[in-house]
Amino acid sequence: MPSDGARGRRVPSRATLLLAGLIALFSGQPSQAQNHSESHWLEPYREPAARLIGAALADRFAWRRLAELTDSIGHRLSGSPQLERAIAWAVAEMTRDGLENVHTEKVMVPKWVRGRERASMIEPGPHAIAMLGLGDSVGTPPGGIRAEALVVRSFGELADKAPLAKGRIVVLNIPFSTYEDSIGIRLHAASRAARHGALATLVRSIGPPGQRLPHTGMLQYSADAPKIPAAAIASEDADRFQRMADRGTRVVVHLEMEARLEGEVESANVVGEIRGSERPEEVVVVGGHLDSWDVGSGASDNGGGCVVTWEALRLMKKLGLRPRRTVRVVLWTNEENGGRGAIAYRDTHRTELAKHVAMLESDVGVFTPTGFGFSGNDRARRQVRAIVSLLTGIGADRVGSVGGGADIAPSVEAARIPALSLEVNGPYFEIHHTEADTVDKIDPNEMAKCAAAVAVLTYVLADMPHRLGE
C-alpha cells in the first residue's frame, strides 16, 4: 500500500529543528546539548525506520529474489551470456518494483574464458589436484605442461630457491591469514615465479582450509615477467605437496589450461532510482556488483549485495517513503576481473559526483549484519552513528573505522564522497570465489536484516534535513 502522502507526518520541519537546536543551545550542558541536538533530528525517523525494518523482516522477499537469480541464471562472469541475462533480468525486475529512471549504462569489459582445465600429480601418481585457474591467467600450450614441482612456503623461500625454479611448476603454499593480508599472494605469485624461469604456478587458495575447495580470483601479471599459467589449488592439495616436499619426494605435475582472453565485449551497469522530492540532484548511491566468478552461483559474491541494497529502494517504494534526495541503486558490472563498471560509473556521472551525498556498497556477504564501515569526516561519522542507533534492535548498530568498496572507490576518491559498506558476520571467505558460493549458505532472516539495515540508513541519509557531514 504505498502512499507518498503519509510521509509528511514523519519528517520534522525546519522550524521544529531550529527550535530544538535553540533549546539545546540554552540548556547549559554543552556536550549533552550537542548530543541532543544531533539526535533530535533523528527522532522523526524512528517510525519510518520501524516500518522499513518490519517490511524487510515480514517475508523472505530478498532471499527469494536472490535464489531466483542464482538458480535460474547462476554465475555471471563478465563477457558471459549469463551476466547479460542477469542485467536484463535486473532491469525488468526494477521496473516491476516501480523504481524510476531504470536503465543500463554501457561498459566495455574484458572477456576472459576459463575453458577446460585440470592438474594432477603424475609422479608419484596419478593423483588429481583440486584446482581452479586464476582470472586473467594465460593457458598452457595444448597438451599442457609437465614439470617437476618446487614447493615453497613463502615468497622469501621462493627467492632463496630461485635457481631451482627454472623449468619448474612453483607451488606456493603460503597459509591463509586474512583476505587483506593474503590476496597479494594470489595477485603476484605468477610473475614472481616467472621471473625465476618457472613454467607455471599453483597457489594455495586464498581462504581457510575447506572441503577440497579451490578459490579462484584475479592475478596481476607484471610487465617485467613472462606471463605463465597460474591456478589456485585446494588447501588439501597444497598440504600434500608440502608433505611430499618435506619427505624429499620428487613430484611431477601435469597442468593443462585453456584459459584465454577474448578481447572486450559490451556489458552494462544497471541503475534504478527513487527521485528525491526536494533535492533530486543530491544522490545517495547504494549497490553491489552483479558480475561474479564463473563458479558456484555468485550468491554471496555478490548477488546478495545487489539484492539487499536494491531492497532499500523497493521497500521505500512499497511503503510510500520518498526521501528529499534521490536514492540510486547501481548494480556494477565487472568488479571481479577488471573493475570497469566502477570506472565507468565515475566517468559517466563525473559532473554530478559533487552532489553525491554518500555511496554505500555491500560486497562481503549478507550474513548477520553488524553495522557499517564508514569513511568520511567526523561530523558525518557522528551522524552515521546516530542513524545506526535506529538499528540496535536488529544488532546492526556498529560503525566501523573504514567504509568503501571496489565499485565505489573510483567515485569516492574522485570527489571525496562519504563511503559506507555493510558489515556482517558470516562465512564469506570460506566460500568466496568457489563452487560452494550458493544461496543455501545464506539465512533468509539474516539477509532480511541486512536489507533492513541498508534501507533505514539509506532512507535517513537521503531524507535528513542537513546533508551528511554538514
Place this chain on the structure above:
Amino acid sequence: MPSDGARGRRVPSRATLLLAGLIALFSGQPSQAQNHSESHWLEPYREPAARLIGAALADRFAWRRLAELTDSIGHRLSGSPQLERAIAWAVAEMTRDGLENVHTEKVMVPKWVRGRERASMIEPGPHAIAMLGLGDSVGTPPGGIRAEALVVRSFGELADKAPLAKGRIVVLNIPFSTYEDSIGIRLHAASRAARHGALATLVRSIGPPGQRLPHTGMLQYSADAPKIPAAAIASEDADRFQRMADRGTRVVVHLEMEARLEGEVESANVVGEIRGSERPEEVVVVGGHLDSWDVGSGASDNGGGCVVTWEALRLMKKLGLRPRRTVRVVLWTNEENGGRGAIAYRDTHRTELAKHVAMLESDVGVFTPTGFGFSGNDRARRQVRAIVSLLTGIGADRVGSVGGGADIAPSVEAARIPALSLEVNGPYFEIHHTEADTVDKIDPNEMAKCAAAVAVLTYVLADMPHRLGE
C-alpha cells in the same frame, strides 16, 4: 628397545590371581568382592598399558604412516593398481615392523570403473551439477541421457508421483539424518525409480550439507527393476532442484556416465601377527579395510583404521610385549563395494574361528577416541569395561552398546565371536566417500590416542589370564 624378557614382571601368576580371588571371596561384601575380583586381574596391566599409551603418544608415527600411504598411493578402489600397491606396501611395512607370519590371503574382487562422468542442468542452464556416480552403477549410453527432472522429497512422494517418473531423471532430495537411517536412500533409489520407468536417478548425498561436496557409495540394484545409472549430487544441487521444482520450473538434465563393471580381479587381505607365547592358537583379531572409494585419498575411510589397529602390534613389538595369545592384524580388501575380503577371511579361517577370542574393527575414523562399541556376553562386557578403565586418562573409556563392523561381521556371525569397534568423535560423515577425505582432516595426537586405546585393549584381551567372557 624391545625386550620380551621384561614382560614377566608385569603379568600376574595364576597363584597370585587365585589368592586374590580367595581374598575377594572371603571379604564378606559379595558385590564389591566381585568387582574386586574382576578388577584384580587387571592391576598388573596398568604398567604395560601406561607404556603402550606413552609409546603411542610420544610421536606422530601413526599419522605419518597414514600420510605416507595416502600421499604416495592415494585412494584405493578394488581392482585398481593403487590398491594392489597399497597391499604390497603394507606387507613390506609390516615386515619392517618385525611382525610375524606376514602374508596376503587371496580374494577375488569386482572391478568397478567410474570412467568419465558429468551432469548438468541444461534447461534452464547450463548449470554444472556437482556429482559422483554411485558404486556399482551402470553407465549411460554414449552421449548421455537428456531428460526432464522429477524432484521428490521422499520415497512416499516418489510412489505418489509414480506416473510422472516414466522417461524422467528422478532427483531424490531426502534430507540426511544419520548414516544408518539415510543409507537406504542411496542403496535403493535407483531400483525404486527404475520400477516406475525412470531413466536415471540423482540422489542427495548421504552426509550433512557441505561445500559442494558429493558423497559416493554403493547402490544395490534389485532383481525386479531395470538397472539405471545413479549418481550422488551435492546438497547444494539437491536444494537447487527442489527450489526450482517448488517454483514450477521445468528442469532438463543431461547425465553422462561411463561407469561399468569389468569382471573380477585378484586382490588380497593382508595379515600380520604377534604369535602368542602360551596359547598361540587363540587369536585376537584387529584391523580395518585397506580399500577405499576412488575419490579423496581414503584417509578416514579407512586408511586410519588400518594404521591404528596395526599400531597395536607395532607398539607391542616395539615395547617387547608378547601376549599369551596371538594378536593378528588384518587389512581387509573390498569392504566398499563387495565385502569380499570379509567373507574370504571367514572362509579361509573357518576352522579356527572358534579360537577367535575377539575381533575389533576400526572404520568410523581416527578422531578423538571415546571408547569401544561391544557386542558379547555380559561377563565379557564387564571385562571390557574393566580393561577400558585403563584408558580413562585418554578419554577412551566408554563401552558402547554395540560393537562390530562390516569386515568382521561374517566371522563374528559364523562363530559368535565377541565384537568390538573403536568409537570416536569427529567429522567422519562430513567427508566420508568424498574428495575431501584426506589426511589433513585427522589430528595426529587424536590419532595417536586411537592407536593407544586399541593397543591397550588388544594387549589385555590377548594376555588376560582367562579368555574374554569366561
